[in-house]
Amino acid sequence: MAEPVVGVDGAPPGRRTPGPRGRRLLRAAATVVGVSAVFACAAGVFAHYSGFVSSTASRVAAFTPVLVIVGVVGFVVLLLARRWIVAGIAALVVVAGVVTQAPLYVGASSAADSDLVVMQANIYLGQADIVSLASTVRAEDVDLLTIVELTEGALNRIEVSDLAVALPYSFTHALPDGRGVGIFSKYPLVDGRVLDGFRLGNVRAETDLPGHGRTAVYALHPLPPWPEAAWRWDLEMSRLSDILAAEALPTIVGADMNSTWDHRPFRRMLAGYGPDTSPDLLDAAEVVGxxxxxxxPADKAIPPLLTIDHVLTRGGLQPTSMHTVTLVGSDHRGVVATVR
Structure with a gap:
């Protein structure tokens, strides 16, 4: 049998292994990639905790979950490059990143048929498909629906749709340019009012929930931290925190908060600034893990990356499950939560 043909370096012809210089270059390139990825993760962790009020910091914080995954990839690359010391530092950064996200994965879903169903929907300047929205409301058996970016045109379509049959009671504040907002309910709504002093629409109403009694319901839409000035967003989040902390009734909130778990103003809102007897707000996503x-954004080729739509509760109302749903014609996914 003929001997196999090999090159001068012992490899088959045409499949030369990198020489010492090539291996050094590959290792250096891997180090640069790994360190850059871990640095991005560190930036996300810093933005999560720092609370700096700037458009840049709020952008970085919003992407912290993605940046943590990038950091994990960077850590693996550094291990493959055998950069042991740098990989050790990277491990600490990644662990810090995981810690920022851990509260969102600790919890359990325990929904029951008797639970209240709450849905939050941003209908994208009133352009979402109302027929599809009504079908989702029916399929999910929604009891309370909060809508933001409610225009007069969208409200007119809602009033002649199955949605108005499924949820016959409403308090709305329809406005152009994404500023409108509304609450739709199976149960009568009373004492509806617009919250003054905000650039976008924010409203509150009350309803009597079977087996629970009088409850405050909010539909909220504070300014985003970009392209608006971040200080305006921070100010509106602080004002909403004060309003919710002062609320005397058990509370349900459906909101496009323009904030994620990784924004410190949002976590401050959950903790509350009210009297010691005022319980914290519960974020459905956090409570159910x-x-x-x-x-x-839900209208791009890539999947959504920002968790800015929320259902919150307080005062004996406990979230028991949470999932997202498609809103046809919108740039957001809807949020559906069950509440006990």
């Missing part, structure tokens, strides 16, 4: 459930 839903993890990373992004809702925006």
């Amino acid at each position: 839903a993890g990373f459930v992004p809702t925006y």
